[in-house]
Every structure is written in C-alpha cells, then in structure tokens.
Amino acid sequence: MPAANAPRKFRIRAPCSSANIGPGFDVLGMSLSLYLTLDVSVYHEDAKEAFEMTYSGEGATEVPLLPEQNLITKIALYVLSANGISQLPQPLKIHVHNPIPLGRGLGSSGAAVVAGVLLGDALGNLKNSYDRLLDYCLMIERHPDNVAATLLGGFVASYLRELDPEATKGVPESETFLDDVVSKAYPQPPIGIGHYLRLNWNKEIKAVAIVPNFEVATAKARSVLPTTYSRQDVIYNFQRLAVLTTALGKSPPDADLIYNAVQDRIHQPYRKTLIPGLPEILSSITPAKYDGLLGIFLSGAGPTILALATDNFDAIAGAAQKVFKEHNIDSWYKVLEVTDGGSTIEEL
DSSP states (O other), X not given: OOOTTOOEEEEXXXXXXXXXXXXEEEEEEEEEEEEEEXXXXXXXXXXXXXXXXXXXXXXXXXXXOSTTTSHHHHHHHHHHHTTTOOSXXXXXXXXXXXXXXXXXXXXXXXXXXXXXXXXXXXXXXXXXOHHHHHHHHHHHOOOHHHHHHHHHOSEEEEEEOOXXXXXXXXXXXXXXXXXXXXXXXXXXXXXXXXXXXXXXXXXXXXXXXEEESXXXXXXXXXXXXXXXXXXXXXXXXXXXXXHHHHHTTOSSOOHXXXXXXXXXXXXXXXXXXXXXXXXXXXXXXXXXXXXXXXXXXXXXXXXXXEEEESSOHHHHHHHHHHHHHHTXXXXXXXXXXXXXXXXXXXXX
C-alpha cells in the first residue's frame, strides 16, 4: 500500500490519427497505434521544483516546457479554468514522450489537444465523460475528425453541431485563445458540440504510413483549397463516402471496391502542388500492381501517404518511397493498426 504522502502518478496515452480517408474530408478519422504519452506525478510534499516538464521524441528540441507556453499544459489550464480552478497543482512533474511526427498529417496537434484535455480533467479530478471531454477538445480544435478519432479510438465519422452565438459568448473560437489562457477565466463549453459514430473496421486491414521528411502546415494545406466546388465533384465524393464507410468493415475486404471508394476530388487534387510526387504515387500504386493493397490517399493534410493493405506492406511502402526519392525527398514508413481503445488515463 502506498505511503500517505506518496505522489499520485498516472499515465495518459493518446494515439495519433489520420483524417479524411480519401473522400471523407473533415468527416472521417481513424486512430492509429502510435501514442503520445504523458507520465504525470502530483506530489503532496515539497519537491526541488514546483513544476518540472521534460520531453522526448519528435520536436524535443523545439517544444517549450513552461506551463504557460507548452500547448498541452495550456490546454489543461483551460479545462481547469472552465471549472473554477486557476492553476495547476504543485509540485507537479510531467514527462512527455512523442513519437508522432509533427506537421505530417498524422494528427500530432490533435493528440496534444486530447492529451491536454485529459490532463486537465485528471488534475482537477473532474471525472468528465468522454462525450463531455470531446466538447472541450472541440473548443480548441474545431475540426472533429482527428480529435474524435484520437479521443474515442477506431474508425469514426463526426460532425459539429451548429451553435447559437449566444451559447458561445466568452468561449474561445480557436486555438488562438491559448495565447493568454493563464490570465483568463473561461466558461464551460456548450454541451454536445460534436456528434460522432464509430464505424466498423475490418481488423485484417493495416495502415501503412509513408512519411516524407518535410512538413506541410495545416493552414497552408487549407489555403490552397477552393471556396466553392462543382456539383459534379461534390456528388463524386458523396457517392464514394457512402460506400467507403461500410466497405472498410466488410470481410474479406474488396480491393476494387475500396480502391475506387477512396478516390477524392475535394482536397487531394489541390494539394499536389505542396507534395512533390503525390499524383504519381496515387495513380501508380494500385491493387492490380500490388497484391494486398486496398487503397492509398493523403493522411489528413499530408504530406504523409496512407496505404490500406492486408499484405505486401514493404513493397507498397517501397513503391511510394521510390517516387519520393525521384523528387529528392527521403522518407520512412511504419505499419500501424487501427486502435480500438482511444485515449486513456491509467493510475500508476
């Protein structure tokens, strides 16, 4: 039995995610088996430092470690503030390990948002439901596809409820509110901002993430998209989206059906200028050439390419890497599972 003055220790794990999944722009997301991890110790006695944060993995030399500057702790402060708690408990130690590549379309910011919300909930002993935690996430990240998948796990379709402006008075409108989160008190977010449905996923299907060694900022990837679309292109995506949401849960998977259902005219064609080799990769890597391949598309805003496959992972990834190399871009790949559990808090 732990001593009365022993620190409270817990671990938060938040999986990375892929969004859009071909035609599901801002609708579909899936959680993947690469986890942002926070090891947290809350002390009940004096420690050498009132607050200590350490960080390893992706971005370790760039991420600020002060509580009023670090994204994860700022989000935790927001959650606490909305519940009448003005500061982090102290003494407090947090170690963050992040294997998720930054700015590559694998939901690194979404994982940080979810981890920060869970941290605030745990430090405040708030015990919110996951549906309520999603409301907090969506106050910071207004696109639900990544955060819903990371928080809840699995293959998820989601949408945002249209809110009465009166219900959001004084509530932050975007991540920019975090610039002065320490000096403000925030109201509770509205209830039921985001709605979601977990879709069936065939466990035979793995996700091969081919990650090039350059970043694409989400804001830049959105800036190249048109403000209007033709009816023909919208219908094209609707048709494929309707098929895809069921096709990925069927066993055995139908390669021809899935490959054609992940085609897109809403975002990928406009992002080719940001990602050298994208058109060649999407057009040349097909089920006819590579057994086991089911579909291939941009992960989120890119530049990571995600290939869904049941076999032949090395050859599929190697083909994409070869195209990147022809454009003088190095890359690496990892075979990932679509996870079930979502984000977790484990008392240690």
